[in-house]
Amino acid sequence: GGNFTNTPEILQYPDFVDDGPHNFVLVDDMNYPLSSVGLPYYSERLLSAWPYTLFNSDGTIPKKLDLNLPLTPTSKTSKQPLNATPLDLSSKKFPFYRYDKNKYGKRNVAANYICMKDIRKKMTNGLDKEEILNYKTTGPEIPPAYSQLPFTYGKYGSDNFDFQAYNKTQFSGLDTDVDNSYTNSIIQLYRFVPEVFNFFVGCLKDENFDKPSLLSELGYLYDMMSRSHGRVVRSANFQATLNSIPQAAISGLLDKTMNESYRSINNSVPNSASVKTVSATLGDCLSKNIIQKFNEFLLNRLLKEEFESTGHNITLEQCFGFTVSTEVKSKCNHYNKETNVKPSLCIQSPTRNGVKQSTKKLSNQTILPYIESSMRSVKVQNKICETCGKQDMMEIEKTVNNLPPLMSFQVMLTESEWKTVRTVKKWLSKEFYASVYKNKIIMKPTYNDLKMAGEVFKYELNGYIAKVTDPSTNTTRLVTYSRVWDQELQVFRWYMFNNYLVVEVDEDEALNMSYWWKTIEVILYCDSEELRKPFFSVDTYSINYDILYRDHFSNGIMEGYKKEYKLLTKDEAPKAGTLIAIDAEFVLLNDELCEIDGQGNKTVVRPKKSSLARISVIRGEEGPLYAVPFIDDYVVNRNHIEDYLTKYSGILPGDLDLEKSEKQLVTREVVYRKIWLLMQLGCIFVGHGLNNDFKLININVPRAQIRDTAIYFLQGKRYLSLRYLAFALLDKNIQEDNHDSIEDAYTALILYKKYLDIKESGTLPKVIET
Amino acid sequence: PTIYPPPHSILQYHLYFPETPQQLKLSMKPNEKTPDELFISNNLREQLVKKNLASLQNFPPGGPLPDLIQDYFGLVPLDFHEKKTDIDRYQGHKNSLFKVFSNIDGKLYVLRRIHDLKSNTIDSQHLAKTFQNWKKLQNVNIVALKDVFITTKFNDSSLCLIYDYYPKAISLYETHFINFPLLPITQDYLWIYLIQLTNAMKSAHCLDLILGDLINWEKIIVTNRPGLIKLSGIAAHDLLFTSGNKTPIEINKLKQQDYVKLGHLLIKLASNVKPPTNNPLSNNNTTPSSASSDYKTNKIHKDNVEIDQLQVEDSFKEVLRYLTNDQDDNKNVKDLSVLFIDQLYSNFNALKHYDEYLNKTLQTELENSRLFRLLCKMNFIFGRIESRIDINWSESGEKFPIILFYDFVFHQIDETGKPVMDLTHVLRCLNKLDAGVSEKLVLVTPDEMNCIIISYKELKDLIESTFRSLTQTN
Amino acid sequence: PTIYPPPHSILQYHLYFPETPQQLKLSMKPNEKTPDELFISNNLREQLVKKNLASLQNFPPGGPLPDLIQDYFGLVPLDFHEKKTDIDRYQGHKNSLFKVFSNIDGKLYVLRRIHDLKSNTIDSQHLAKTFQNWKKLQNVNIVALKDVFITTKFNDSSLCLIYDYYPKAISLYETHFINFPLLPITQDYLWIYLIQLTNAMKSAHCLDLILGDLINWEKIIVTNRPGLIKLSGIAAHDLLFTSGNKTPIEINKLKQQDYVKLGHLLIKLASNVKPPTNNPLSNNNTTPSSASSDYKTNKIHKDNVEIDQLQVEDSFKEVLRYLTNDQDDNKNVKDLSVLFIDQLYSNFNALKHYDEYLNKTLQTELENSRLFRLLCKMNFIFGRIESRIDINWSESGEKFPIILFYDFVFHQIDETGKPVMDLTHVLRCLNKLDAGVSEKLVLVTPDEMNCIIISYKELKDLIESTFRSLTQTN
Structure with missing residues (x-):
């Protein structure tokens, strides 16, 4: 018995207790031993026993409390669902601050134990060479091919490093033994776009000594990569040139301008990349990761270099250029419109782009609505009107008006949006059809959906950069997936580049976005015909x-x-x-x-x-x-x-x-x-x-x-x-x-x-x- | 006679706190802790519990025993010396042993009663003088004598000697030959026995006291933990046998005999040393040792032959030869100690290590006491019915940080939302709270929308003041 | 006398702390017993609390210190070596001391950072070998070396040495010359320092390691309680200065120098011994000692003159003469120890006495862990967020008795509604719950309209199963 009863009748009686004389003792009386009260006879295991348990929080490095974070006291007006009385913050000794779950995680989550020693061991001793090229998942763990790779300049210097164990393909990987090695992923991404490769390498036919040129350096680099047939390549000269560009330093893209301490653990992505900086206002709290910033920087820079060396923009702008028109409508009825060319675009979820509860739920949407909505987004922002100087809510509408043959996107989703993405089968579209209809871009998975529109273009996925988040080492790293046209067999093959590790992967694997550790940073779609064009060596040109x-x-x-x-x-x-x-x-x-x-x-x-x-x-x-x-x-x-x-x-x-x-x-x-x-x-x-x-x-x-x-x-x-x-x-x-x-x-x-x-x-x- | 606690209620140590299985321990990473590692070790605790229990053992009143003897009461017979060998008989007198409480200082002592003295066997002057002499002998390896008197409360004339009480002490002989599980004698034990016995002998000889028959494996008790020994039963022999004063020459002769006796005891022990099992060849050389042979009658030559055959280190044999050499009548502690200086230092190290271990254990236990009290305090103030409607405990209230902290300490989850119950986390948080460190922590509200930044020190003050205000409520 | 404890009480099965028997209380005046006798002396408790605080002290994050160095985090600078004497500088390198947590085992260590090495000053082979050699040195009078590495985390190339951490440890120099209250140096301290330093030196020399400049009153720390010392800072000198292997002859020479260094340190200490106040005559002979004079340059003659004038026992002077005699280059521990055998034995006694004292103290603190564990278990399941909306925890739910029991244990009130916070009540309830006795109790709902009758056993099962279901969630 002992269950709660509603009947007033007491069916059982409590025991009469005689525990001996009873003295009142204060809890603070340190002189009263806790053993003063005895334990009754027991014949079964005590409740206080904790058998067969392991506690592993010892040695866990505590989460750092960043006291420099912009603290936003919770304002009076914010809703307090549990309490009707409004908060009086001035009298409160410990005021509430806004807590950003997206940024700092769930409350009271026990910190993970990470063994620094094991990580170091892995980094110095390397990985299992039999297993290292395995990219397939068998359990929840991240497959070996996505591992943090050992330093190539380890104990004996990189001359003795066995690069061949990490790459059995004919395509060269990139060594990590350089500055800004995180940029390796971008270098690999554009190396497999025929139009881009051919343009960069083609530039080598002419002399170009005037200014530090990333264009030339990429030309030499791509030329070297194609001549090396799988031998490892270092991007050292490219990095040296990058290091000499002041804007790169200003934008925080260089190792030397970032926190020094990351490098020993993480040789691909600086830690700062995984920590998003958050704007004070909630709602629009996404910002670009370092590789996304670098993508924008690089493309803009290359466009500028082409202009400076040839006097006009032709090739790259035609390849990448999105014509974006921005309309700002304010309540004061002032209207502002401008048009720019942007070589890459950020894509966000349809909800963030102002699409009012779309007909279909996001849980069964592919990437297409994300791209489509990002090409005609509407946002309401509190801004100062450029005409009359009044601050007011304004509607900002951004529209892309054209369909360039190469579409480079920075994908910016929140952790919870990625969670939704992971549940969607075939979220990552391998191909789609697009058209400009009434000045708006429409994208559909099949040609038939676009019949009534104007000229229809077919796009195919050329490659993307994925971020691998590894909680066991508290690090993130970047890998590149590239789709390469095999001219001989007339088929596409997928390759995954993790710095100097290169492995051919199944298409299913390449398109699989369901893994908890994988998100997309930068994605590249290419005109279907362009993608099948051959790669030309510089030898085909007349060289100076x-x-x-x-x-x-x-x-x-x-x-x-x-x-x-x-x-x-x-x-x-x-x-x-x-x-x-x-x-x-x-x-x-x-x-x-x-x-x-x-x-x-x-x-x-x-x-x-x-x-x-x-x-x-x-x-x-x-x-x-x-x-x-x-x-x-x-x-x-x-x-x-x-x-x-x-x-x-x-x-x-x-x-x-x-x-x-x-x-x-x-x-x-x-x-x-x-x-x-x-x-x-x-x-x-x-x-x-x-x-x-x-x-x-x-x-x-x-x-x-x-x-x-x-x-x-x-x-x-x-x-x-x-x-x-x-x-x-x-x-x-x-x-x-x-x-x-x-x-x-x-x-x-x-x-x-x-x-x-x-x-x-x-x-x-x-x-x-x- | 029945005693309390009743014998049926044998302590169920395995139920108290099951030891982590060895398999689990072997695969553990250095950062992983089992619950038993966080607290006092089971072994040490059991040992201490047993001692407590023995101390507390009581005897129902109304038996044949007197309630009060001189200053001592609460007599409980100790079965410790049930075995009555001839050595345990004092000049033909029966003798028995009791645990007693002292009425003077409330502490527990052992009372040795030597039965049935002929009247005037011991004159009062002799008794007083002998007591005074032996009382001075204070040495960790000797059970101290507290009191001596002759009483008639047992309905005879009994000599009573009061010694310090060591609960659960058993004799050296029992430890190595009777008790289950048997503790095999090893070279290490021989060295530490040698050191301790030398230490005891040194103290006694300094006071011109003779150990004599006390150097006997049934009179030596093992206290605390294996290896720690004490000579027991001092003064009884002197009281019963010796009457007059001894000349310095006599004393010196007796002292020299103590060395020989020590030697023979060690030979007896050493002859039971098992040869190392990984050396099967040396096994063949072993003559079966006879522990019962009467060494006192042996000549030095026989000793030496026997010593040669022992399965012990050569340096130990050297010690034995020194001790048993009855040609040398100038043996002294210095000459003896030089033979095992190394052992003295390593023993010194071992003792200090144990000292540090005990200190650490004590520290943990004291911390646990503090933490328990702290936890009680938190529970006293936390979740009271009256606080359920008190605005101070609401989200906007002053006490809200306590609720959030409580969640932070006890209601951790992992990434998937599964409860994490890690005592090391609790210990760390509570220790910091108790110490009131300045470290700050972020406490997040259940809706995960807001947080409070507060230091352990501030939390401690908050809890302390809340607790105080409760005790002062009228 | 009544049977103790009373047989009707069910709480007396594990009675650990023997309360004073009745008869004793009657015969004793209240002032005859101080709490110190019964309980842990306040001194010891205070000491342990201070150590806990020292261990937990941390440093606000975001400062100039790196978060993580190799396997160590939570750096807190120790002011222990604030005083930067030339001895604290290693070959001109600045050095600093931190308290750190280990990522490997979660324990506390001391990190000594030697700043600003020129790159490649120490090659990896030399570092590994030196570390291996010194790691073997395990002695109670030496602070053990745990790890050595070179890091760049301090934005330079720093040599880091990881040692065991002794909270609140201060240097020998501070103990006797700086700290308040000053601990005067006595003959007893000199003896125990001698013993411990000899012990440390013996261990080091056995491994062919040289103490050298570690024999220095600023490098010797006092741990635990006065008189217990440890040499600190091993291996640093070898890592920075020594590169090649030493020949046996060189090693022997250095060992002999260690003896002389030990002698000079003891002379420095002994020259600060206050003459016994009851002997004013001998006072006149004292030359004011100068602790700062550089003994290394002194000749043996000067040493001897100085030794003669010290206010110490003759036997100690003999030791000093042996140590500082640089004509004798065959000094060894055996010859040295013979000079103070007596002291070795008395130190041995003192250590054992302390051991027994600690053991006794521990006996009263036995139940703390158990109670703490029990309360943690209850707090883990009680008041979780998920339970706040769980029907099982509502008034009609299965878990409701737990809430009522919790109220019963911690939220008692007296007739006037004033909270009663009685530790014994909590202990009784918890102990019965722990054992799961069949005793039934009445738990009343907060509205005082209904009640539940439930046994401790049933409550125990309920709590246990709730706990288990939490650990087994998905």
């Missing part, structure tokens, strides 16, 4: 080789300067197979910054950063000018140089300074174009330890064009120094003072010749042992 035959000094031609080289003439124009010897010197911009744990594991926080300082190339073909240098360029450096490494580089402080130098200086862009042209022409490069040189120059030269003496005279796994080899094989003392790249290139050249001789006579092993 002029720079190989002239000087292009940044500090003007100095009087009495004695050149140590003789420029090439058109008579000796290099062609495929032309032998040249090369040596490059570098200076140290900043030394490696690393953390070491108690086991001696080293984690490089900021890798060593070097900058090209001098390059010498000499003629390798027998003839009157044999071994005469034709390039000996010192490279301008505007960055802080930590160490000139004079002993190795021969570079003296001031040598690279445009103001002070006594050398003839050229820009990195000029010298890079020379090397790139020589490679493009098919020259054979002779040198010692060329892998490292090319890595720092940031060019992937095909292996067939490399003759590396360091590799020919490899002793087991040990590389022999040029100086030792010169002494042992050539009986020559070199590098007695500082290194000199002309001497080194020359030594490598004669070493190569010696190697060919020895190989012919078959006495190679003996020679080295002596």
Whole structure:
């Protein structure tokens, strides 16, 4: 019994209790031991026992309470459903502040335990190589292919990193060992748009030395990516140029302007990207993540660069340009309309775009209503009228009037909107049809739905950038899905790029948006015909080789300067197979910054950063000018140089300074174009330890064009120094003072010749042992 | 006779707090804690409970025992020395042991009654002097003597000796040979026994007191935890046997005999050391040891042969040879201790470690006491009927932070909304509250629309003042 | 005498804390017993509370300190080493001390940061090896090293050493010369410092580790209670200065230097011993000691003169002479210890006494964990938001008895409606609930119109099943 009863009749009686004398004791009486009152006899487990439980909150890093957050006291007017009396905040010691659940999460949620040690272990020891390319989900966990990838510059440096384990495809991934590595996802996204690729790479046919140009850098990068056939590519030069653009720094897009501390854990997306900044007014509280900002920045910048270099906008604006007209209607009856061209568009949910309770619920809508509504959104905002200066509620209507062949969208949904999206089957449309009807854009899944409209365009999904949210490490990262037309088999294939990890994925997997860890940041739809066009190499254009035959000094031609080289003439124009010897010197911009744990594991926080300082190339073909240098360029450096490494580089402080130098200086862009042209022409490069040189120059030269003496005279796994080899094989003392790249290139050249001789006579092993 | 608590109600320790299974423990990550780790260890608690219980054991009145003997009452016979070997008999006198309360200081003591003295066996001067001598002997390895008297309350003339009471103490012999589970003697035990016995002997000899037959595995008790021993029963022998004063030469001779006795006791113990099981070969060399052989009659040569055959460390054998060498009549503690300096230091370390462990446990338990009181306070003020209609407890009220804090501490959920019940979280929050730290926390209202930012210190003050106002309500 | 405890009481099964028996109370004057005897001495409690507070102290976030360093978070700067003497600087590097929480096991540690290393000052192999060597050093008189790493989180390259945390620990120097109240140095302290430092040195030397500059009254901390010391800051010197391996001869030389350093530290301390006040004559012989003089440069002769003038026991002077004798390069722990064997034994006694004291103290605090756990369980299920709308918790629901019981336990009122907050009532109810006794009780609804009769056993089952259903939700 013991159940509540409504009958007044008591059916049972309480027990008479005699617990002995009863003293009143205050709860604060610390001198009264709690054991003063005994425990009755028990024959079953006590209620106070907590068997077989594990508590795991120990060591949990507490959620940081950000006291700098804009605190909004809850105003009197806000509704208080539980209380009829209005709040008197002035008398309240602990006032209410507005709590944003979207931003800070549900109340009283226990913080997750994250083991930093395990994460570090993963980052230094790498991942299971058998499993790493597995992109399919078997449970709730994030599949291995989407993992945070290990640092490539780990214990032994990236020369020894096994990139091949992460990429079995013919498409190159991008190394994380660069600044702003989060931009890798955007680079991959546009690399598979034929029109864009062809335009960028096509630009390389002309010289472009005037200004830092992301257009040229992307051209070189895409050219390198297509020539590398799966070898890893570093976007180092692109990042160097990006770093030199002031607007990029102002917009907070650069590593150096962001919080330094993120990098050791998260090498792809800065933490700040996952924390949305929230405007004070509720309702319109979405802002762009860093990759979305970068997408806008990059496209705008490229449009501007095209204009500046050609004098008119044709290609890129035609590709990307949305014509957006904005109408502002205010109560004061003032009317304002303007039209701009925007290369990308933000898309939000139909509700946010002012679509009044659409006929269909969002729970069975695809992405199309999201895009469509974002192309003609209506918002009411409290604004100051530009005409009369009155502040009032105004209706702002934004309309897109055209359908460009490439549509680049930043997708901005709240966490709860993503939750709805995940429940919708085939939310992500692979293709759709669109038309302009009465100045409005209409999008439909099939052609038949658009019969009555005007010209109908078919769009197909070209690719998108997804954000992977990993609560086990409290990090987010970006991956790119790209759809590539296989010209041979006339089919599309999907690839997923997670930095240097590249894997071909099923279409179902690529289109699956139901995973809890996956959201879309940037999405790209492309005109169906454009998507099937071939990719053209720069070799198909007529290239300007002029720079190989002239000087292009940044500090003007100095009087009495004695050149140590003789420029090439058109008579000796290099062609495929032309032998040249090369040596490059570098200076140290900043030394490696690393953390070491108690086991001696080293984690490089900021890798060593070097900058090209001098390059010498000499003629390798027998003839009157044999071994005469034709390039000996010192490279301008505007960055802080930590160490000139004079002993190795021969570079003296001031040598690279445009103001002070006594050398003839050229820009990195000029010298890079020379090397790139020589490679493009098919020259054979002779040198010692060329892998490292090319890595720092940031060019992937095909292996067939490399003759590396360091590799020919490899002793087991040990590389022999040029100086030792010169002494042992050539009986020559070199590098007695500082290194000199002309001497080194020359030594490598004669070493190569010696190697060919020895190989012919078959006495190679003996020679080295002596 | 029945005693309280009744024997049927054996403590059900396994029901009190089941130990986490070993399997679970093995797979645990360092950050994971089982409930038993957060509180006093079961072992230590059980041990202490048993002692409490033994202390509290009571005897119904009206039995054959006197209610009050001199200053002592509440006699409970201890079965501790039920086994009556000849050593336990004092010059043919029966003897018995009781737990008693002292009327002087209220503490518990042990009363040893030596029955049926012939009148005038012990003259009062001798009794007083012997008591004075032995009372001075204060050493952790000796059960202290508190009082001596001769009484007739037992209806005879009985000599009573009052010693400190160590609940649940059993003899060294019982510990290693009788008790279940048997505690095997190891080299480590031998070293710590040696140290403690040397310590006891040193103290006694300093006062020119002789241990003699007390160096006996049935007179040595194990207190607290295995390895900690005390010599028991001091002064009885002197009271019964010795009458006159001893000359310094006699005393020195007896002291030297104490060394030999110590040696023989250790040999007896050492001969029961199991050889290391991972060394089956050495097993063959073992002669079965006979614990019963009378070592006192053995010659030094026999000792040495026996010592050689023991399964103990060589350095320990060296100690044994020193102790049993009856050619050397100048044995002293310094020379002896030099033979095991290392052991002294490691024992010193072990003791300090245990000291720190106890300190920590005590700290946890004191914290638990504070936290329990704090929790009581919160529960006293929280959810009272009158507060259900009190505006101060409403969302706009002064007391609302308490409600939110209570939710924050106890009603955590995970991302999916499932309740999370993690005692480590509760402990951390309550400790901070109790300490009143300045750390701030964000407390969110149930509708998740608003929040309050408040420090633990402010919460503590709020709870404290609310509690105070309740106690002062009239 | 009455049977104690009374047999009709059901609450006396686990009676842990023996209340004073009746007879005793009668015969005792009220002033004859201080609470200190019965309960944990206030001193100990206060000490533990202060430690808790120190452990929980935290630092407002958003300051210049990083949130997370390797596996450690919640950094709080310790003012412990505010005084920046040259000794606190490591090879010219600034250094600072923090209290930190470990992400691995949730425990507290001390992080010593040595600022601003030049890059690649310490290579990873050297770091790992040095760490492995010093990690092995586990001794009660040495603060254990837990972790070593180099981090860039402080916006420089910093060497971080993680040690065990001892709340409220202060340096030996502060204890005797700065802190209020000043603890005068006595001969007893000198002996126990000697023993503990010898113990620490012995452990280190066994592993071929050198203490060197750690033998310094600013690097020695006093933990727990006066007299208990630990050397702090191990491994830092080796990491910063030593790069290659030392030869056995070099190691031996350094070990011998440790003895001399120990001697000089003790002389420095001993020169501050106040002469016994009851011996005014000897006072005249004292030269004012200068603690600041640099002993390292002194010659043996000067040492000896100084030793002769110290106000300490002759046996201690003998120890000092042994330690500072730089002619003897074969000093060892055995030879040293022989000089103070007696002190070793008396220290051993003192430690054991403290051990027994702690044990006894713990005996009264046994039930705290259990009660705390029980109350937590109740609070976990009581008043959850989801239950606020759950029909089961409404007046007609299954869980309603829990609400009524909660009221019954905590919200009692007297006849006038004044809240009664009686700890014993709470304890009785909770203990009966815990055991699940069959006793029935009447629970009355807030409107006082209806009641429920329910047994503790039924309540226990109800609470248990409610708790279980919460843990098993989806």
